[in-house]
Every structure is written in C-alpha cells, then in structure tokens.
Amino acid sequence: MTRQPYTGATGRCLSLQDTLSLPDHWLAQPKMDGMYATVCTDYSGRITGCFSRSGRRVDSDIVGVELGVPGLVLAGELSAHTQAGLDSRQRAGCDTLQVFDCLAYNVTDLNGLGYSARRHTLMQLAMNPEFDPGRRPLKRTTQGRFVRRIPRGWSRCPVVPQVNIRRLPGVYANWLESGAEGAVLVHPDKAAGKRQSKKKVKVSDTLGCRVEQVSSRIACLLVMDEGEFSGLQFTVQSKAWAAALSPGDLVDVTHNGWYTHCYPQPRFPRITRIRVDLQ
Numbered sequence: 001m002t003r004q005p006y007t008g009a010t011g012r013c014l015s016l017q018d019t020l021s022l023p024d025h026w027l028a029q030p031k032m033d034g035m036y037a038t039v040c041t042d043y044s045g046r047i048t049g050c051f052s053r054s055g056r057r058v059d060s061d062i063v064g065v066e067l068g069v070p071g072l073v074l075a076g077e078l079s080a081h082t083q084a085g086l087d088s089r090q091r092a093g094c095d096t097l098q099v100f101d102c103l104a105y106n107v108t109d110l111n112g113l114g115y116s117a118r119r120h121t122l123m124q125l126a127m128n129p130e131f132d133p134g135r136r137p138l139k140r141t142t143q144g145r146f147v148r149r150i151p152r153g154w155s156r157c158p159v160v161p162q163v164n165i166r167r168l169p170g171v172y173a174n175w176l177e178s179g180a181e182g183a184v185l186v187h188p189d190k191a192a193g194k195r196q197s198k199k200k201v202k203v204s205d206t207l208g209c210r211v212e213q214v215s216s217r218i219a220c221l222l223v224m225d226e227g228e229f230s231g232l233q234f235t236v237q238s239k240a241w242a243a244a245l246s247p248g249d250l251v252d253v254t255h256n257g258w259y260t261h262c263y264p265q266p267r268f269p270r271i272t273r274i275r276v277d278l279q
Contacts, residue, residue, distance in 0.1 A: 005193025030180035034077035071107035116188040250275040
C-alpha cells in the first residue's frame with residue numbers, strides 16, 4: 001500500500017466554548033482513544049495490512065477481517081497502545097478499528113474528494129446488507145465446547161458517529177462517558193490531509209503543583225491540590241521553563257484527564273504558569 005496522507009486531527013486543542021465560533025457547516029465526531037492506523041484490503045475484500053501513521057506495518061489481528069470490498073483503504077483508531085485502547089481490546093477479545101475515513105475504494109483514490117463525499121462512500125460500504133462473511137456465531141473448541149466466535153466482518157471496523165457541530169454540546173458528555181477522549185471537528189469540503197481540515201476538542205483541567213526537582217529537560221512535580229491525587233508525583237517536560245524554575249516553586253499544570261490503569265498519571269501534562277503570587 002502506498003503511503004497515505006494523515007487524516008487525523010492536528011493543531012492545538014480547542015475548548016467546547018471555542019466551537020461556537022465555527023460555521024454551522026462543520027461536523028463533529030467522537031475522538032476515540034487508540035492508535036491511528038490505516039488498513040487495506042486485497043481483491044477479495046480481506047484486510048491484508050495494518051499500518052501506523054509513519055507507514056510502519058503493525059502486528060494486529062485486524063488483518064484477516066473480511067469486509068467484502070476490494071481495494072479499500074480505511075483510516076481510524078486501532079484498539080492498541082493507549083490505556084483505553086487496550087481496555088477495549090480486552091473487553092472485545094480482539095482488535096477493532098474505529099473508522100472515520102475512507103481513502104480509497106475499488107483501487108480508486110478518494111483523497112482529493114471533500115470529507116462529506118468520502119464519508120458518504122464509507123457509510124454506503126459499511127451499511128451494505130448484501131455482504132455477510134458467512135461465519136456461524138459459535139465454534140467448537142478442542143475440548144468440544146461451543147464458544148463465541150470472534151467476528152470477522154464490519155463489526156470489527158465500526159464507523160464513528162457524526163453530528164452537526166451545533167449538536168456537539170448535547171452529546172459531548174455522552175461521548176466522554178462511552179470512552180472517547182474528546183471530539184474531532186471536521187470541515188466537510190476539504191480533501192484528505194489538508195491543513196485546518198480537522199480540529200481537536202479535549203477535556204482539560206488544571207493542577208496546582210510544587211517543583212521537587214528540575215533539569216534542563218524535565219521537572220519532577222508534586223500535586224498540592226486537595227483531592228484524590230494529592231501528594232502524587234509525576235514528571236513533565238520543562239525545556240521552555242527550565243531557566244525560570246527552581247525546587248520549591250509552585251506552578252499550574254494543564255492536563256487532559258488521567259491515566260488510571262496502574263499508577264495514576266495526568267495525560268499530556270504541561271506547565272502553563274509559575275505561581276509567583278503564592279511563593
């Protein structure tokens with residue numbers, strides 16, 4: 001498969017309030033938590049390759065899934081690498097690809113089309129009732145027991161839902177509760193990979209922390225806020241703040257939620273302010 005343009009969201013994260021300034025024709029989708037990946041099918045419609053954003057082949061059991069569409073290239077979030085992705089894989093018992101874009105169909109390149117046209121093609125293919133991989137729901141193990149068979153069709157590649165941007169405030173909380181890490185805003189007319197074609201909306205929060213140690217690259221911080229994570233230590237990149245930081249300084253740290261699988265850690269922490277008023 002030839003290298004495909006990156007069709008995920010880029011740029012700085014927006015707040016929910018920022019979305020009010022965007023035009024009404026923008027669209028919104030849940031930002032699933034996983035690893036960006038593209039998959040391709042052969043002449044029979046079977047997935048033969050899964051690739052990372054850099055083009056590296058990824059070892060995943062999504063390879064072999066039968067979609068019934070030849071020459072198809074899909075982009076989405078693979079249930080891998082992140083905490084939420086790995087949890088999703090454990091619940092399902094297999095990898096899934098949360099699909100949000102269709103880059104080729106029947107060996108026809110769709111990258112030059114606007115997103116709405118690509119989405120229309122994707123929905124037509126994913127909702128095709130004529131295709132059935134022909135697998136019975138149960139299989140017999142070597143011990144003679146019947147167990148649920150891992151699905152091999154489009155249920156392994158569900159398409160992410162989509163709403164008009166004006167409906168985002170009403171569904172955003174539900175998306176977060178269902179495991180999304182935020183939302184993606186999509187321009188309906190821009191081609192794949194174009195600048196400003198997609199924007200991110202993520203939950204952000206602020207922690208009050210004390211600097212324990214600092215070097216030219218990283219700082220070790222201690223959470224001072226009262227609550228569940230009080231006293232927690234974590235590290236953060238400090239290149240931009242190294243010259244101004246000293247042990248004992250109080251700082252504000254912005255983050256996008258928490259990793260809680262093993263040892264709690266803030267997601268994507270970054271120092272935003274030195275609290276000279278509290279020194």
